[in-house]
Amino acid sequence: MTQFLNYLVLGLTRGSLYALIALGYTLVYGVLQLINFAHSEVFMSGAFGSYLVISAVVGNGKGTSSWEVPFVMLLGVVTGAVTAGAIAWSLERVAYRPLRRRNAPKLAFLISAIGASFFLSQLFGKMFNRFTNNQFPPFFNDNSVAFTIAGAQVRVIQVVDILAALVMMVLLDRLVNKTKLGRSIRAVSEDAPTAALMGIDIDRTISRTFVIGGLLGGAAGFLFGLNFSFFNTMGFLPGVKAFAAAVLGGIGNIRGAMIGGLLLGIVENIIPTLPWVGTEWTDVVAFIVLVLVLMFRPTGILGERLGRAA
């Protein structure tokens, strides 16, 4: 039982990060019917952006007192989000908008996305380095335990990850369902030409959708880097998984992306650690689950939702 809870906590942590990234895929898919493959690099840029700020603020991290830690973390989430939001915005400007203007076929968008993805990861490799285990300065003790449930320890960093993800997801849900921007995003998803006729600026809505996805992805990038490590190609695997999570939940469906992400994270931690499976099968297990779910529910767990209130 303790074992199970331990893996569940690990799964929830990883899953909430997947969910944050998955939201970026699903939001953009909603408005453009396009899988933004460069989103994994938007996620990566968040980690590097927040690193620059955090290391400037806390130095080597040794002198950070405990009351400062929450503020540093908040700063990390915000700067990660802002960096990635900016990258996502420019990405839309440079890689997608010119194509949209020329009514390019869907395949061209796909190639453009893959190209942008390579460009960004190599650019960051060039600007920083290509080592695979860059770490944030240790400004807090990442082994400190927050609380214990039935013998299973929950670490502070895990609580932070899950809480931050939850808060952002609730905010996003409010944003999409209650605000004017949310309404225009939904309108563009449902029927872009009609939305334009109703006076919605499509370009601006699309651009903002990218930024929102970027903000969430960047925050996830910071949390991911803090939890594990960050490097120029860090986006690939979480990107694929988050994309899978978005499909699992029902692409274009915001709540679906959240559920898909959490589910994938939990499955990835619990099934491979069963005695007769083995951790080398982690990635295989994740995609077997995806295939099984799609076999019985081809539109994902909550179903595809384009436009209808997410």
Place this chain on the structure above:
Amino acid sequence: MHKGFFTVTAVMATAGAVVLTGCSSGSSGGGGGGLSSPAGSSSCTGGGGLGGGGATSGGASNQSYKIGFQGALSGDNQQLGINEINAVKLAVQQFNAKGGQPFKLSVETSDDAGDAAKAPAAAQQLIQDSAVVGVVGPIFSGPTSATGKAYAAANMALISPSATNEDLTKSGFTTFHRIVPTDGVEGAAAADWLASKFKKVFVVDDTTVYGKGVADVVAAGLKKKGVTVLRQGVPQNTQDYGAIAQKVTSSGAGAMFYGGYDAQAALFAKALTAAGYKGLRMTGNGGKSEVFTKGSGSAGNGWYFSCGCQDATTAPEAKAFKAAYQQAYHTPPSTYSPEGYDATNAMIQAIETAAKSGSVTRQAVEAAVNKLDYKGITTTVKFAPSGEVAQATVNLYEQKNGKIVELGDIKKQK
């Protein structure tokens, strides 16, 4: 619609494969600085140079020859290549600086980026250059297995300072030699040491050729001694080691051996500490580097490493080498620098022997390498007919307070 998804997934998978091959070849290299680009002298100022030959006086002839170097001088794993090429150049410079030599030497570098796919071209560059009479390298196992045949056909003697894969000396690469023990030798020594202390050991590998290879040897060695072995693999591109760390911790194993490279080992180290694992932690030569020390922080303290290599910063034999290296490159020698130095000096001695016996041809050098008996700073360079070094010591290291220190011959450790 769904067709669309699958196409998309397929494209993604293809793109992914490209990315993976680009980034997943592991490094066993030494560290670089924090987030700044890996520093290192990449200037190719080999000693002497061809032009220098004309200025020498008193030699039998004003001959000059080249020693080739094939290794990773760019890309993800360049640090190890830089560690070695610096030592190679130092040895050649020292040779040229001694007066009255019958010939001059220079270094011809060929960059394979540590990539087996780029290695054949890099090897051709050296083979085509008729002034190259012997090669130090290739420094990685993958590039070696991709080029061993071509070098053998050209009768070019190879002395590798760091290619440790077991099969390289069993693949018909007749001119291949190495001065380090294989992963098999190292793994068996590590298993013996662990078996003398523990009844239950958890062996984890990174599913790469190197990592799984060494972990298999360790696991087999432990089983032979009646130790209970638990076995798991974690793919090298894993970022979250939480689950496996939890599994190791709850298994109750007294020790854990990880077969894999430094960067990943560091992440695993952090996860193990976070999961509260109290047992002994150990890895092989692939994990012993500053990349591990830097990445793992305090979680790396207490880790043990087996390595058929010599720590140039502490070994008394390497004192002069360390000082000269520091003076030339303004940085202390790192992983495999001393081995690079020994391999080059051994090659120089072979060329001298060939020169004395008449002509310096590739064939003559290769014959001389086979008969070498050179006392270097890391080992005595003397090869078995297979090309393996005759006498190999596996040393045990431990990370203490953020520094990896040598404890000495693993056979003599308690």
